[in-house]
Amino acid sequence: MANPSIYTVGGTVQAGGGIYIPRQADEELLALCRAGTFAYILAPRQVGKSSLMVRTAEQLADEGIQSVIIDLTQLGVQVTAEEWYLGLLTIIADQLMLDTDVLEWWQSLKHLGITQRLTRFFEEILLVEIAIPLVIFVDEIDTTLSLDFTDDFFAAIRYLYNGRARLPKFQRLSFVLIGVATPGDLIRDSKRTPFNIGQRVELTDFNLKEALALADGLGLPLEQSQQTLKWVLKWTGGHPYLTQRLCRAITEQDKNNWSQAEVERVVNSTFFGAMSKQDNNLQFVRDMLTKRAPDVFAVLTTYSEIRRGKRIVLDEEQSLVKSHLKLSGIIVRREHASLCVRNLIYRKVFDERWLKEHLAVPLKMLTVQTVVLTSVVTTILIVGMRLLGVLEAGELSAFDLMMRSRPEEGLDPRLLIITIDDDDLATQRRNGESLIGASISEKSLNKLLAKLNQYQPRAIGLDIYADFQVRRPDLITRLQQTQNLVGLCKGSDSAANIKGIKPPPEIPIENLGFSNFIHDRDGVIRRHLLFMNQEVTSLCSAPFAFSLQLAFFYLRPSEIQSKFTPEGNLQLGKTIFPNLKSRTGGYQGIDAKGGQILLNYRSSKEIAEQVKLTQFLSSPINPSAIKDRIILIGVTAKGDSPDTWPTPYGVPLNEQMPGVLLQAHMISQILSAVQDGRPLLRVWSLWIEVVWIWGWSLVGGMLARQWRSLPWLVLAVGVTSSVLYVVCFVLLIWGIWVPFLPSLLALMATSGNVAGIRIALQKQEMSNIS
16 A cells, blocks of 8 residues: 655655655765764755754764754844844754853853854853763755855854864864855855865765665555656656655555556656646756856856757866756766756756747847857958058067067078178278278278189179279279179169169179168068169169079079069069069058068078178188079178168067178078979968958857856967967968968957857846846
8 A cells, every 4th residue: 555654745854754765975974973073965955955964963862972953044034143143052052951041141242253252152151061072953054145244153163173173172063064055155255164174965866776665655566666666766866855756646646557658647747837837846946047046047058058968068166157056956966077967857847948938038149140240240340450450560560470480491501691790890990991881891802702703603692882983903803704793772762762872883784683671660571572663763773682683693504584474473483473462461551562572581590601701701611612602792790880670580779680681581582482392471362361360250259159158268269369370370381471360359359249248148138037
């Protein structure tokens, strides 16, 4: 015959006369109380917390350990701090039948603070009158959540525990706190919390072995009752309240034979549909998910993610949302710290349909389409800013950073640079030599050219202005007869009021190249001017750059000819040097006259082998160091008029690059592109760049849609930004300059915008719920 009275569906088992089912938590709590260890049970409603408390108190009494059970609902919440604490001590005194008049004692010490009076009560009254071990159980501890003065109570527990080293009698006193809350909820001052010195007791659901005692009340034959209980546990997962509630509902059907389908029908009529709104346990879970949730949207979306099970969601003790979900009882921690829905009843009641009803606005509006639209708008704004030049300085700075970070390429073996530094200038002056253009004397230049010609260099580049008539006849003859010598001049620019500099009159015009550099608005050299049409009044008529003329000489034996494509681009052999446009990459509205390309600096500490002028003139020479090479002669001195230029490798004066080394980089770029296939720097078309920026904007939006926790979103955006930088950096090494800064801004702005939309929708939903 069925016996529904053994099933407890409200209150403690002991009060209802039901059957008590021991679990592992019983042994753990009893052991902690025996040892005098501070313990706490913070768990959802109706999982057996209070029944465990009463059971443990009974067992302690059998062992001669005194206990006090305090239900804080007795004290109420519409009370002052004085009333609350005095009420607490009164309950303790009444249960233990202390001789002390608590009210009189409390009032006699009103000049002291509450915490001090509380601890003195335990030390001077309680532990004096009670000489045996004492455990104080405090139930419904979550009622303190609405009080702003209970931190003193938790601080007193911590004080009593820490005071055991000073006063051994404190070891006879321990506390067990029980309720529905997290430690962080209960005490506002984390420095005074006792929970970091206490032991948590976890209440697990019934397993089949533990729950077998419940089969006796079904009134069925042994085998059938156990089978029916298995079907019950399939639905309840062993949840104490749901299991006993379902067992009682089965006994009320007055049936002697049950099938799995019939048990399912009882589940439907007991917990689903309209009944889900009447069951107090389901109502508690519902309130915890909505009205009592610290962040409704985050709680429900996290629950939805756990429920769907598409990926493993791990427990995090520091996560407010996950702690709240565990406290609601709807999810539980399983093996390897993974979280899952506690039982099938919860899964069915709080299903996708229920989620959509309670998150109607966010789930409807924060769709992929919303993210896409947000990313499109953000991309349009950022591309507009880019086209207006707002981002140019930032893009060029990012470009410089990547240029400096590239791996070493090594020296260019086709070049040898003879440098004239401050020591070389001083040596010439000591020798009484008159310097040409304040850099090299006619005597030293003549000696240098004579020595170079002995070893058959392919080309000699004189990166020194010599716009005057040479006086030494032997030097005049040498300049005129050195057919592979390239001199330089400087073209005029009337718009910038630059008159230009004449070429050396002794060098034929076909062996001249202009020295003009193009610097950006910040003064940095990032572009390489290959050719240009000189002004009519220019003192320099050379159409090709000094670097390009030297490249022509070097490539001539290889029969690599130069020509221009129909688009006006220079072509050497099979290599085309595409001219920059006014809008190229990060550049917006630059002067793109002439044949300009991006300067792809050779990434190395030194562009080529270098030797000082004095050393070269006075030392024996290795012929292979000169034969078939381009020899560059130029000034590196840092004296009165240094020939240095800001580059991506340094803008301050002491970090600028000498002009002769800059020329070497330009020559190396041309020769490496033609002979080695080293990539020239190029950019994508405007529309490909827009798509690229939009793609990263879309990634940012999807991250914000996926990661609802702000710290995790910040981390995800940070990691993705790093990936973006690495991708752009690798592409630059391959010769493609892609938009990094606009893409980064699009990524961050879209993630921020989508997160803002989500927060706004969340607030709207919370308003709808309340």
